[in-house]
Amino acid sequence: MGRREQNKAKKNAALLQAGLELFLEGGVERTSIEQIAAQAGVARGTFYLYYDTKEALFETLVDGFLDPLMQIFDRVEAGLDKAQGPGAALAVYQVMAAELAMLGLSQQKRVLLLFREMRGPSMDGLRARELALIERITELTRLAMDRGLVERGDPQLASLVILGGIERLYFEVLIGEIELGSPAELAAKAAVLLSRVLGVG
Amino acid sequence: MGRREQNKAKKNAALLQAGLELFLEGGVERTSIEQIAAQAGVARGTFYLYYDTKEALFETLVDGFLDPLMQIFDRVEAGLDKAQGPGAALAVYQVMAAELAMLGLSQQKRVLLLFREMRGPSMDGLRARELALIERITELTRLAMDRGLVERGDPQLASLVILGGIERLYFEVLIGEIELGSPAELAAKAAVLLSRVLGVG
Amino acid sequence: MGRREQNKAKKNAALLQAGLELFLEGGVERTSIEQIAAQAGVARGTFYLYYDTKEALFETLVDGFLDPLMQIFDRVEAGLDKAQGPGAALAVYQVMAAELAMLGLSQQKRVLLLFREMRGPSMDGLRARELALIERITELTRLAMDRGLVERGDPQLASLVILGGIERLYFEVLIGEIELGSPAELAAKAAVLLSRVLGVG
Amino acid sequence: MGRREQNKAKKNAALLQAGLELFLEGGVERTSIEQIAAQAGVARGTFYLYYDTKEALFETLVDGFLDPLMQIFDRVEAGLDKAQGPGAALAVYQVMAAELAMLGLSQQKRVLLLFREMRGPSMDGLRARELALIERITELTRLAMDRGLVERGDPQLASLVILGGIERLYFEVLIGEIELGSPAELAAKAAVLLSRVLGVG
DNA sequence: CATGAATGAGGTTTCATTCAT
DNA sequence: AATGAATGAAACCTCATTCAT
Numbered sequence: 018m019g020r021r022e023q024n025k026a027k028k029n030a031a032l033l034q035a036g037l038e039l040f041l042e043g044g045v046e047r048t049s050i051e052q053i054a055a056q057a058g059v060a061r062g063t064f065y066l067y068y069d070t071k072e073a074l075f076e077t078l079v080d081g082f083l084d085p086l087m088q089i090f091d092r093v094e095a096g097l098d099k100a101q102g103p104g105a106a107l108a109v110y111q112v113m114a115a116e117l118a119m120l121g122l123s124q125q126k127r128v129l130l131l132f133r134e135m136r137g138p139s140m141d142g143l144r145a146r147e148l149a150l151i152e153r154i155t156e157l158t159r160l161a162m163d164r165g166l167v168e169r170g171d172p173q174l175a176s177l178v179i180l181g182g183i184e185r186l187y188f189e190v191l192i193g194e195i196e197l198g199s200p201a202e203l204a205a206k207a208a209v210l211l212s213r214v215l216g217v218g
Numbered sequence: 219m220g221r222r223e224q225n226k227a228k229k230n231a232a233l234l235q236a237g238l239e240l241f242l243e244g245g246v247e248r249t250s251i252e253q254i255a256a257q258a259g260v261a262r263g264t265f266y267l268y269y270d271t272k273e274a275l276f277e278t279l280v281d282g283f284l285d286p287l288m289q290i291f292d293r294v295e296a297g298l299d300k301a302q303g304p305g306a307a308l309a310v311y312q313v314m315a316a317e318l319a320m321l322g323l324s325q326q327k328r329v330l331l332l333f334r335e336m337r338g339p340s341m342d343g344l345r346a347r348e349l350a351l352i353e354r355i356t357e358l359t360r361l362a363m364d365r366g367l368v369e370r371g372d373p374q375l376a377s378l379v380i381l382g383g384i385e386r387l388y389f390e391v392l393i394g395e396i397e398l399g400s401p402a403e404l405a406a407k408a409a410v411l412l413s414r415v416l417g418v419g
Numbered sequence: 420m421g422r423r424e425q426n427k428a429k430k431n432a433a434l435l436q437a438g439l440e441l442f443l444e445g446g447v448e449r450t451s452i453e454q455i456a457a458q459a460g461v462a463r464g465t466f467y468l469y470y471d472t473k474e475a476l477f478e479t480l481v482d483g484f485l486d487p488l489m490q491i492f493d494r495v496e497a498g499l500d501k502a503q504g505p506g507a508a509l510a511v512y513q514v515m516a517a518e519l520a521m522l523g524l525s526q527q528k529r530v531l532l533l534f535r536e537m538r539g540p541s542m543d544g545l546r547a548r549e550l551a552l553i554e555r556i557t558e559l560t561r562l563a564m565d566r567g568l569v570e571r572g573d574p575q576l577a578s579l580v581i582l583g584g585i586e587r588l589y590f591e592v593l594i595g596e597i598e599l600g601s602p603a604e605l606a607a608k609a610a611v612l613l614s615r616v617l618g619v620g
Numbered sequence: 621m622g623r624r625e626q627n628k629a630k631k632n633a634a635l636l637q638a639g640l641e642l643f644l645e646g647g648v649e650r651t652s653i654e655q656i657a658a659q660a661g662v663a664r665g666t667f668y669l670y671y672d673t674k675e676a677l678f679e680t681l682v683d684g685f686l687d688p689l690m691q692i693f694d695r696v697e698a699g700l701d702k703a704q705g706p707g708a709a710l711a712v713y714q715v716m717a718a719e720l721a722m723l724g725l726s727q728q729k730r731v732l733l734l735f736r737e738m739r740g741p742s743m744d745g746l747r748a749r750e751l752a753l754i755e756r757i758t759e760l761t762r763l764a765m766d767r768g769l770v771e772r773g774d775p776q777l778a779s780l781v782i783l784g785g786i787e788r789l790y791f792e793v794l795i796g797e798i799e800l801g802s803p804a805e806l807a808a809k810a811a812v813l814l815s816r817v818l819g820v821g
Numbered sequence: 822c823a824t825g826a827a828t829g830a831g832g833t834t835t836c837a838t839t840c841a842t
Numbered sequence: 843a844a845t846g847a848a849t850g851a852a853a854c855c856t857c858a859t860t861c862a863t
Contacts, residue, residue, distance in 0.1 A: 021842065021847075028847090044339030046247040049832060060849045065834070133337045136389070138245030148395065171407055173398070177390060178383035178411050185382025186375075188337075194349065195374070206372055210379050213414045222822085250857060261824045266859075423826075423863065430826090446741030448649040451853060462828045467855070535739045538791070540647030550797065573809055575800070579792060580785035580813050587784025588777075590739075596751065597776070608774055612781050615816045624843085652836060663845045668838075 031057040032067055036074045040130055045075050046137075075134070076142065082120070082127040083146055089116045090153045097160055106164055118204070121187065129191045132184065154180060158215070168216030179211050230268055232258040234282075237275045241331055246276050246338075276335070277343065283321070283328040284347055290317045291354045298361055307365055319405070322388065330392045333385065355381060359416070369417030380412050433459040434469055438476045442532055447477050448539075477536070478544065484522070484529040485548055491518045492555045499562055508566055520606070523589065531593045534586065556582060560617070570618030581613050632670055634660040636684075639677045643733055648678050648740075678737070679745065685723070685730040686749055692719045693756045700763055709767055721807070724790065732794045735787070757783060761818070771819030782814050 035056035039048040050071050054064045068074040096109035121128060135143055151173075158179075159172035186207055189195050197203050236257035240249040251272055255265045269275045297310035322329060336344055352374075359380075360373035387408055390396050398404050437458035441450040452473055456466045470476040498511035523530060537545055553575075561574035588609055591597045599605050638659035642651040653674055657667045671677045699712035724731060738746055754776075761775035761782075789810055792798050800806050 019842080025847075042339070044247075046245070047339055050834090051832075061833095062835080062850065063848055066847065070833095133339075136334050136336075137338060138243075138248060138334065144395075151396070170411075173396070174387075174404070174407055175411060177386050177396075178408065181382040181384070181386025182379035182415075183382070185378050185385065189378060194345075195352070195378075197374070203375070206375055207379065210371075210376060210415050213417070214383075214411050216414070226822090251859090252857075262826095262858095263824055263860085264822085267822070271858085421863080427826075444741070446649075448647070449741055452855090453853080463854095464829065464856080465827055468826065472854095535741075538736050538738075539740060540645075540650060540736065546797075553798070572813075575798070576789075576806070576809055577813060579788050579798075580810065583784040583786070583788025584781035584817075585784070586788065587780050591780060596747075597754070597780075599776070605777070608777055609781065612773075612778060612817050615819065616785075616813050618816070628843090653838090654836070664837090664847095665839085665845055666843080669843070673837085 028057070028059055028063070029067055031059070032064065032074065033078060036071070037078055037126055037130060040075060040078070041126060041133070045071060045134055072139075075130075078127055079131050079134075079143065082124045082131060083150075085120055085124075086117075086150070087153075089113060089120065090150075090157070092116075093157060094153075097157075103164060103166055106161070106166060110161070110166075125191055128187065132188050132191075151176065151180065161215070166217070170216070175214055178214055182211060182214075183207075229258070229260055229264070232260070233265065233268055233275065234279060237272070238279055238327055238331060241276060241279070242327060242334070246272065246335055276331075279328055280332045280335075280344065283325045283332060284351075286321055286325075287318075287351070288354075290314060290321065291351075291358070293317075294358060295354075298358075304365060304367060307362075307367060311362070311367075326392055329388065333389050333392070352377065352381065362416070367418070371417070376415055379415055383412060383415075384408075430459070430461055430465070431469055433461070434466065434476065435480060438473070439480055439528055439532060442477060442480070443528060443535070447473060447536055474541075477532075480529055481533050481536075481545065484526045484533060485552075487522055487526075488519075488552070489555075491515060491522065492552075492559070494518075495559060496555075499559070505566060505568055508563070508568060512563070512568075516610075527593055530589065534590050534593075553578065553582065563617070568619070572618070577616055580616055584613060584616075585609075631660070631662055631666070634662070635667065635670055635677065636681060639674070640681055640729055640733060643678060643681070644729060644736070648674065648737055678733075681730055682734045682737075682746065685727045685734060686753075688723055688727075689720075689753070690749075690756075692716060692723065693753075693760070695719075696760060697756075700760075706767060706769055709764070709769060713764070713769075728794055731790065735791050735794070754779065754783065764818070769820070773819070778817055781817055785814060785817075786810075 032053060035053045036048075039052055039056060042048075048071065050064050051061055053071065053074070054061045057064075068077070090113075093109055093113045096112070097106055100106040100109055131143075134140060135147065155173045155176040158167075158176045161167045162169050162172055186197075186203070190197060190200070190203070198206075233254060236254045237249075240253055240257060243249075249272065251265050252262055254272065254275070255262045258265075269278070291314075294310055294314045297313070298307055301307040301310055332344075335341060336348065356374045356377040359368070359377045362368045363370050363373055387398075387404070391398060391401070391404070399407075434455060437455045438450075441454055441458060444450075450473065452466050453463055455473065455476070456463045459466075470479070492515075495511055495515045498514070499508055502508040502511055533545075536542060537549065557575045557578040560569075560578045563569045564571050564574055588599075588605070592599060592602070592605070635656060638656045639651075642655055642659060645651075651674065653667050654664055656674065656677070657664045660667075671680070693716075696712055696716045699715070700709055703709040703712055734746075737743060738750065758776045758779040761770075761779045764770045765772050765775055789800075789806070793800060793803070793806070
């Protein structure tokens with residue numbers, strides 16, 4: 018990479034970092050492009066060389082979480098297709114859980130940003146991705162039911178309840194205003210509660 | 219009520235209604251006071267005779283849901299204090315469920331508004347009320363555990379999971395983009411899933 | 420008129436005057452709304468209470484000339500309809516000439532502005548009005564030919580040549596860089612030249 | 621010409637062509653240097669290697685018409701000086717007419733650009749050239765009067781009227797919104813009308 | 822009480838111009 | 843010579859808020 022490209026990459030990273038922090042502090046709506054540029058250490062006009070709008074910057078930020086998230090589910094789907102027997106399927110789900118945990122931990126701020134802005138107005142693009150996500154999770158739940166891994170029931174309903182529970186827990190962990198114990202313990206206890214929703218075993 | 223007061227009440231109601239609709243359409247931030255005044259059929263200056271800022275109007279709107287919600291939990295707490303035996307306690311919880319359903323149904327738009335804006339920035343006042351809510355729910359769960367109505371466990375964790383599940387379900391119902399069946403059926407099925415989290419019976 | 424309306428009218432007049440002067444000095448394109456507001460002695464935002472864009476202000480300015488101009492031709496047309504005999508028709512044309520002269524003299528700056536901006540880009544609305552004007556003049560010429568007041572010929576061609584000649588003369592008079600003698604003398608001599616194009620007599 | 625110079629010439633031509641088209645489409649003011657460079661297929665910075673400002677490019681464009689135009693009049697003046705007798709003088713005028721026609725036909729876009737921008741602001745340099753042009757035409761007219769080729773009269777006035785008539789006709793031909801018949805016919809008929817202004821014969 | 826005209830701060834966006842590569 | 847990234851001035855426009863009527 019030439020000196021020029023390196024510099025561009027550095028500026029882009031600075032803009033993303035500045036956007037992430039400011040969006041979390043004051044929300045996308047209340048953050049001005051001027052603020053982002055200043056925090057990133059570039060001129061106002063420079064912002065527009067990288068992103069057309071602050072919404073585009075926001076999308077790049079959440080895509081950094083949503084794209085890998087979707088890829089995890091892609092791999093799960095492929096894995097379940099090949100899996101023979103309940104043991105193999107269970108292994109796929111366990112790998113998924115580990116990958117989700119890794120992703121969630123490595124992208125904490127982006128996830129928090131996503132939670133904060135997701136239900137806001139003019140987030141139609143995001144809502145579409147959320148719906149796609151819900152569909153995929155529902156499909157995985159349905160498969161698990163079909164294979165007898167969990168109790169039979171309404172896969173969509175169960176998926177929504179679990180998704181909501183995880184969201185709320187994760188949100189409170191990220192915010193950190195409630196004492197919730199060590200992450201490891203928390204994860205273990207949450208897994209027990211959520212598996213009850215599905216009726217595992 | 220005199221003519222004057224009647225007129226004031228009518229204008230106030232018009233402002234609340236206009237704010238509710240516009241906030242839901244475009245979000246609080248993107249809605250201008252001019253828009254609200256116009257939709258309510260009053261002059262811009264008149265808005266300030268009723269509310270200092272549009273955030274004050276917003277708070278009045280969500281208070282219309284949050285205050286009754288808190289009152290329900292107040293009554294539950296008082297009821298449980300007086301309740302003697304598991305049967306009486308259960309009756310209190312059932313009344314609570316009915317009241318929550320009524321409230322949720324009668325204030326759908328305000329609840330949706332709350333969901334939409336709750337996690338946004340500068341909603342510190344709201345966050346405080348949310349934390350208070352979580353504390354109360356946790357307390358109710360703890361009581362239920364102490365009295366042997368549900369399985370012993372971490373009351374806070376269970377409360378958060380249940381709250382998250384309900385939020386997500388209710389949100390999807392209000393948005394209406396996902397086919398979820400009749401409300402009555404949905405409520406019944408959701409009650410089963412959520413009671414599993416608590417380990418009822 | 421109440422105090423408020425009087426004030427509004429005064430501000431509007433100030434904006435029109437400021438716009439006229441600044442547009443003439445630097446052209447519509449190069450004049451900023453801020454300049455206009457400052458020259459008119461109002462705040463930037465106030466401009467937008469009166470006009471949506473500076474182009475709207477410009478249109479109001481030229482309409483102040485174009486509307487009366489069109490009305491003159493309306494009256495001529497009506498007059499010629501009623502006129503019986505060449506003498507009456509000629510009288511109509513003479514009244515027209517007098518009215519045009521009055522209008523041109525009373526609106527000099529607006530006419531100059533019109534000349535300056537007319538052929539510029541994004542003046543589609545103006546061009547349409549210009550074409551309408553050309554059509555009307557052509558029609559008058561055709562009528563004069565039909566009635567034997569002037570020599571028979573191509574009415575459109577003659578109209579365009581005369582219009583162009585008048586435009587150029589008027590433009591030079593308004594600019595004042597060329598010594599052209601007294602207006603009265605000039606008008607008389609110009610009338611002779613232009614009537615030759617039509618072949619009067 | 622070496623490779624280097626050939627390349628430079630090609631780029632210069634591309635810039636001129638791009639400027640001509642874009643200036644006609646959107647006006648000089650609304651056209652950005654970036655647009656010109658892009659259309660010419662060069663980088664933004666490269667523009668500045670050829671022209672200091674877009675106004676310089678504009679001037680080069682109109683000079684491509686104005687310089688030859690002035691040279692025609694130079695030749696006419698020289699020709700009239702040498703011409704002995706009305707016949708020879710007339711021949712000079714006829715050559716002039718032919719040359720003007722050729723020039724006007726070969727540079728249509730540049731002429732249209734000139735018409736469009738000529739009366740705009742900050743075109744002081746252009747206005748000076750226009751005044752020089754008017755002086756020369758007036759001189760030619762005066763000469764023709766002195767030699768008895770046309771009727772005696774105010775040469776400046778006649779020149780302005782003729783110039784205006786030609787401008788308007790040529791402008792309408794270039795714009796093409798008015799049906800004006802074949803150029804040859806039009807020219808013949810226009811010549812008749814304009815010669816009447818001068819009182820030929 | 823109610824109005825809506827006026828204000829000016831603050832946001833977005835474009836663009837001529839410079840300069841390191 | 844040529845590039846195009848970066849700059850920051852300057853334009854546009856909106857809006858919460860004030861205040862005379």
